[in-house]
Amino acid sequence: MARVGVFICWCGANIASTVDMEKVTEAAAKLPHVVYATNYKYMCSDPGQKTILDAALEHKLDGIVVAACSPRMHEPTFRAVAAEAGINPYRMQMANIREQCSWVHGDVDEATAKAVDAVRMMVARVAQSLALEPIKVPVTKRALVIGGGIAGIQAALDVADGGVETILVERTPSIGGKMAGLDETFPTLDCSQCILTPKMVDASRSELIKLYTYCEVEKVDGAVGNFKVTIRKKAKYVNTELCNGCGDCWHKCPYKKIPSEFDFGVGNRTAIYVPFPQAVPNIPVIDRETCVFFKTGKCRACEKFCLRGAIDFEQEDEFEEVEVGAIIVATGYDLLDHTQMGEFRYGAIPDVITGLQFERMSSASGPTEGKILRPSNGEEPKVVVFVHCVGSRDENYKEYCSKICCMYSAKHAVILKHRIHDAQAYLFYIDVRAGGKGYEEFWKRACVEEGAEYLRGRVSRVYDEGGKVIVEGQDTLSGEQVEVAADLVVLATAVVPAKGSEELARILGISTDKDGFFNEAHPKLRPVDTATGGIFLAGCCQAPKDIPESVAQGSAAASKTLGLLSKEDITREPTVAVVDPLICTGCWNCVNVCPFGAPEKSEITITVDGKKVTRAVSNINEAKCEGCGLCVATCPGNCIDQRGFSDDQVYAEIGGYLERVRAAKNSD
Amino acid sequence: MAAEYYRLNKDKVGELFERARADYDVVAKTRDANGNLVYGRPATFDDVAFVDEQPPMSAKAFALPQTETLVRYEREDEKIRAEGPEAEARDVLLFGVNICDAAAFDIIDHVFKWDYLDDPYLGRRADATLFALACAAVQQDCFCDRISYAEDGVDTVAYPLEGYYLVKVQTEKGRKLVERYHDLFDAEDGDAEAAINTFREKAGTAKKEPLLESARAGLEKAFEHADWEILASTCIGCGICTYTCPTCHCFDIQDEGSAIAGRRLRTWDHCTGRTFTAMPAHQPRDRQYKRYRQRLLHKFWYYPERFGPLLCTGCGRCITYCPVKINIKELVEYFGGLKDTPPGGARHGK
Amino acid sequence: MATIREELQAAVKKLFDDDKIDYFVGYAEDYGHTFPAILTKDSDPSRLTFDRKSYDNLANFLPELRGSRVGLICKQCEVRTLNVLAAEEQVERDKLVVVGVPCPAMLDPRKLTEGAADLDSLDESYWQEKCRRCLERNTPLADVFVGERVSTPTPAEGWPLLEEVEKMSAEERLAWWRRQMSLCIRCYACRLACPLCYCHQCFVEDNKPQWIDKSVAPENNLHYHIIRAVHLAGRCIECQECSRVCPVGIPVDVLNNVLSRDFAERFGYVSGETAETQPALTRYERDDKEDFIL
Structure with missing residues (x-):
């Protein structure tokens, strides 16, 4: 039997006015595993926490149930108390008798009975809870910014300012984004380009910022602290080492009536082009779709006039894999x-x-x-x-x-x-x-x-x-x-949201709202984080914003990134999935459904009938597992369990509730 | 006791059934929801199938139910209350049971009164009277003629002769049954044993040389035989052979409920299943052929070594209902050295 | 002209002689039954046969032989099973020699009476239900084909017993299932005869937590059967072995058929239809239908 202490909180009158504290305490004291139960006006207060500490030592507790508010509110508080008392924090469970009980009920008897249920369930759960230790993963001190508009540029500059190498990926030929095309800006009517271009130049000059223009993120593996990102470097057909941006090529390009994307069709460009005169880098690209040479095999005017021999029609898309510890998404908007x-x-x-x-x-x-x-x-x-x-x-x-x-x-x-x-x-x-x-x-x-x-x-x-x-x-x-x-x-x-956002969300494993904007982790308290660790948002990709807000969020994302990358290693919640390799059949359902790439194909050698047999089995990479439980639910052989939410714990919790049903049946 | 012989007119069987229902909890063959033959408790003789055809399930469940509560417990505050189930009070009459099912009880009694007296089983066994009906023809896969199991523990056996049943009474319980309804029975004055022998010759159930017993010497040397692996690997590990078998009697003890209330029960288990001997760290029978081999050798070697009789009455259900038609008789003959050719021609050859 | 039996035996002998396989899985005829047999090079192939009582789905024996080179008689049932198993990476196709046969439609053992006449001539009324729905009688993509190809009649549509059960009122249907479930002895033959139930440990065997009570009672039995069916959702290839092997005659495949029909109607998905068919439930497509999700 476990030795569980139950600590019931009044939350002032919040709980105590609807739930009979003494009755719940009395009922809790009689439960299997429970060696001590008490109640107090504010369990989260210093004297409340001391009550828990003292009782833990006096009664040699090895598990704690705090019946109080939502774990979202005070789980960290009481986990810390448990740790201080020498009890593994994951053997502390909160029974929510406030949001899910006192606040939503009026009848004292019924609310009290429900509170007893909640306590009984959590006691049963704690008895099945294993001690868990946090997972430590070393951090790759490099950041990736996707999108070279003002939000992305600001984020990259700030991260680099913090001394961290930053890769800035932009899919068009130049950074600058929508802001580079604006006239004057409200409400001060200062010239957009005049304030933006110095930042663009700063970004290109920074030793810590690597610009990847005309590039796209193709694939993202790994997880917070250790992402592996595959970048597609689209063929520019221009050797960037040789080109000096003189402009001869685009002036000589005979094909001049191509609606300019940068000008939204108001102006035209050539087939080899820089999107605008202040482009960074000031290096043209050939648009394969409109270039006459690629269509007919004839022309090569740019090649002829390039004194540096920088034109290279043989180029192909290249792929580069980079390792980063954090990703800032700043992909902006379209109309x-x-x-x-x-x-x-x-x-x-x-x-x-x-x-x-x-x-x-x-x-x-x-x-x-x-x-x-x-x-x-x-x-x-x-x-x-x-x-x-x-x-x-x-x-x-x-x-x-x-x-x-x-x-x-x-x-x-x-x-x-x-x-x-x-x-x-x-x-x-x-x-x-x-x-x-x-x-x-x-x-x-x-x-x-x-x-x-x-x-x-x-x-x-x-x-x-x-x-x-x-x-x-x-x-x-x-x-x-x-x-x-x-x-x-x-x-x-x-x-x-910018075109391609949905595809990028899939690549990154982040979610979008109903309109396709990327979801923040919490609408108020975590507006820069995504639900996926190590991926942050800046600018209009999260919701429509003006320039100052985009810049602010870019800086905020940079600050989050620097915070994350300032650690030698990151501590991850140990509530991850774990495979029992002895019963895994290697059907790879887990591999198919995992959004984070955490299950990996592995092998186990066992002895059957005196012979060594090697079986293909799944293995969860703890550094990648976000503990979402998808594989646990999908595994047909029930070979995967989730630490902290194990079948035993959940089953015990349900069993704890069913005791009430059983008791009611018996009294009939 | 010495056997006694009576005649029961065929048109009196219904009356015997109806009147016995007043004194006994009568179990007889009837038809289930899908029209299959089953031992049940038909309310009238119209629902009784008084036939020699075997139901898929043997009659053993009336002494050893598939699931049986051993003790119930309940925790109230600090106290825990536990109580066993109340014993069933009524005598049971197994009416029209096949001989191979009826004779099985004597065989498995050994294990239930060996080192521990199993009260629930023995209680029901003591309360049960067997009124068997002899087969007029062999069943699909049966081989009872090859096994010399004892039938003298079967309380009464009815042999369907021309116009009447010749009822052989072999025990006191049988005599009590006949005495209770003596007006339905007539004395048999002919040479009853001769008539029975003739009947069994014709039916094909007369005992031949008990070959399967003679396989034992060979089986004792066959544990390591290479062909087990190939011949028993088609076994899928289901529980059909053991659950339909009248002599398989293994059970598992399980608890259902919680720390607060529940019950301890026993329920049939089968050695052909992969969890049967599984322990947390080790499964000694780690392949299916080893589990099948265990079943066969237990029946034809280990059980007779400990208790005397083979753990088999040759009813053939384990062949008829086997999804892959593994034939225990053929395998006993092959591994016991009575036959050179393996069933289906499969040999391991290593 | 050689009979299929002779052709088969010769083909198997050749596979062994040419050292193409370590094991051959087929059907043997002996002591009045046709049953699955696993043969080695040293076995006697003279009892090998392929007839209308070649019931078993032989793909069920592949896990036991994993790692070896296996020759396998494949009817349409086995072919569809292999397609599912391959998608779930449970078979090594390169180690498998598929021996194709013309399937004459399997007989329903429950419809056969003692000493039935010439089995070859029995008409549709004696067939197993699955054979009426068969998509292709001749094994597609066989490595070796024995026997004369036959024509495939137009597959029948619908599941007659399922439709009959669905015509019942809710109360009648519950009563019907209760009656069926009261017959179940939990021998798990339905699970073990299923070639797609290959877990090393089944949920019924788990004891921590114990998902399902071991006691045999209609509600526990139903619990088992429903979960078994759900675990086969989008996977079951309708070989009906589960129902055939049931010693007490419960038509358990009715539960599977409900799900097969749902997959056909909702996703246009037929499990194991082709070698390219991917598992339905672990795939996510952006254009998956959601109209049935409440």
Whole structure:
């Protein structure tokens, strides 16, 4: 028999007003294995903890049940008390008689009976609990940042600042992300590129940051502290050692009418290109899809004009495996695909554009050199309609608020007024969300000082007529139908996770929410962590964010990463799965279902009938196991058990409950 | 006692059954939900199958139930209360049981009263009267003619002759049964033993030379025979042969319940199963052929060595119901040196 | 013309003579029964046969012979079993010589009466249910094929007994199962005859914790049968050996059939249909149907 002490907490009146403390104590004292039971007003207080310590020594306890609040609240507290008393922390169990009992029940008798059940279950469980020791795994002191936008750049700079080598993977030819394409930024109207490019240069110059541009993460193995990451280095067809970024190749490329991804189609690029003049690194890539040579086998103009012989049409994708201890995911966002939404006629009417296209036009370094022009005829627009919440806050598309659109639409209205003084901006909005330092003041300025006309209502119809784009909608403040004959319509389209996010989530073994944004471990208290140890989030891949928030989260993720990598080894929860190799049949169901790659194919040699027989069996890599229990439940031969949640423990716990059913049956 | 002989008219069997139900807990062959023959407790003679055909399950469960509570316990606070089950009060009459099933009880009695008196078994055994029905023809795979087991412990045997049953009474319990319903029985004045012998010759159940006993000397040298591995490896390790066998009697003792209340029970177990001799660190019979070999040698060597009779009445159920049709008789003959050719032609050859 | 028996015996002899196999697993006829036999080079192949009482799913004997080179008679039942076992990495296909046969449809031993006439001529009413559903009578992908190929009749659809049981009201159905379960003697022949039940330790053998009481009682028996069926969900290849071997005649495969039908309807999945078929339950596809998940 075990020697279990039961400590029942009043939680002031939280528990004691609904659960009869004395009755629970009395019942607990009579249970098998229990040698001591008591109650106290606040078990988590110093005197409460001392009660446990003293009783543990006096009664030679080897197991503890604390009947109190949720283990989420105080399990660490009481585990520490157990350890102090010389009892293995994993032989301490909490019976939740607050959240799951006193708070949700009114009847004292029934709540008391339920509390007794909870105690009985946990006593039975503790009696079956094995002493567990934490698992220690050495840490690889290197970090990986996926995504080279502002959040990723900031994270990489901060990690490197902490003295840790960082690999920054970016799938486009240059780091910089969406911010590199923006014009001025709200609410201060400072130039986006002017503040970003120094950071880009810092990143490229840092000895501790290795830039992997035009690269993608192909595969991730391992776990916190020790990830093995396979990076696909897409063929650039340019020898980066030889190229000096002179630009001869892209100037000579005969194929110049390729819509530029960086400019969202507002401008064009060549087949060999750098996405924008300030690109880091300033090294072009050949786009195999549009290059004439790859299509027809003829041209090679770039090769001919490259004085350094840097063009290499023979290049192929390469794979490199890197080892890192932590991963920061900063893959950013894209805009909702307009082909889903017919009502705004995006694509059908050339003068209907997105906010990001407007940014490229108004950017001084953009394809129009900062001139805002109507795509249809290249004339200056005089009446511009900005539509908020295109696809956001809309149950037909995305229910969430994209957060940045109110502010950038206001900014667009201001920029419009600055560039075309006689232009008039109309903004259709649902309500204006301007929570942020200086934000409220900024949109008021747009309204009051810059004369932007805010119309509260949704747009019902957009059509072209007589060279104008007619926008129909309702002004719900005046209750009137509104019709604006616009020269240009700018849609504040919903922010969605970057393309490929779902695939990346699968590769990383992290989860996404219903909209495809990566899930944080806790919405309030762990907004930077994912549920997978060692993987952190920064920027819009977690939820729509503006620049300061993305930068803040990038720094936060870097701080988390530095914290993790500052240790020589990391301590992992010992509640991992363990295989009984004697009964494992090697069917590999565990290997198939494990999201973390923890079960590994191994062998065991046993003696049968006097002969050595080698069998293929599964073995759990403790450094990778997250203790999710999937393999435990899947194993058809019941060969896998989970420490701390063993079949014996769970079965004993259920048995403890069933005693009540049995007692009720007997009294009938 | 000396055997006595009576005649029971065939049309009186129903009346015997109905009247016996007043005095005995009567067990007889009947049909189960799937139409299979089974020993049960039919309520009327209409439901009785008074036939010589074997049911898949032998009659042993009436002395050794498949699952039986030995003791119940309950903990109240500090005290633990334990009590055995109440003994069943009524006498049992096994009505129309096959001789091979009936004769099996005498064989397994040895083990239940050997070093320990097994009260639950012996109590039920003492309360049971056997009214056997002799087979008019051999069953599908039976070989009772090859085994010289004793039948004189079978209380009464009814031989179906032309127009009537010749009832041979062999024990006091049998005599008591006939006396209770004496008006249904007539005296037999002919040469009853001669009639029985003729009947058994015709039925094919007359004892031939008891060959299987003579296999023992060979079996005692055959433990290490290389062909066990090949011939017994088709055994899948199920419990059919032992559970249907009238003489297999191994059981396991198990506890069900918790630290607070429950029961200790015994339930049939089978040596052909892979957990039978499994210990935490070691399984001495670590391959299936060793488990099958244990069953065969226990029946034809170890048991007779300790108690005298073979642990087999030749009923043949272990062949008929075996999923892979392993034939114990053929294997005894082969490993006992009575036959040169292995069943199916399989030899290990090493 | 050589009979299939002669062809088979010659083929087996050749496999041994050419040193292609260490063991041959087939059927032998002796003492009035056809039964599985494991032969070595030194065995006498003259009792080998393949007839309409070649019931056993021979793939069941492969675990015992793992590591050796084995020749195996494969009907469609064995072929489907091998496909599942291969997907679960339980057989070494390169060590296996598949001896193909034309399957004449197996007879249902429960439908055979004593001294039945010429077994070869018995019609569909004497067949095992599975044979009516057979997809291919001639072993596909056989390494050696013996006998004359036969044509495969159009496979029958549906599971007649399952449909009959499902027509019952809930109360009737429960009563029916209770009656069946009261017959069960827990010999576990259904589990052990199943070639896909290959665990070294079955849940019924666990005792810490003891998932299932050892006492034989209808509720415990049902508990066992349901878990057995669930462990075969998406795996059972409907060879019906579990029902054939039951000494008390419980049609336990009805439980398996419910699940097979669900897999067919929900996922369009037929277990062991091809050598490429992957286990259904441990695979996750993003476009898996979820419409039946509440």
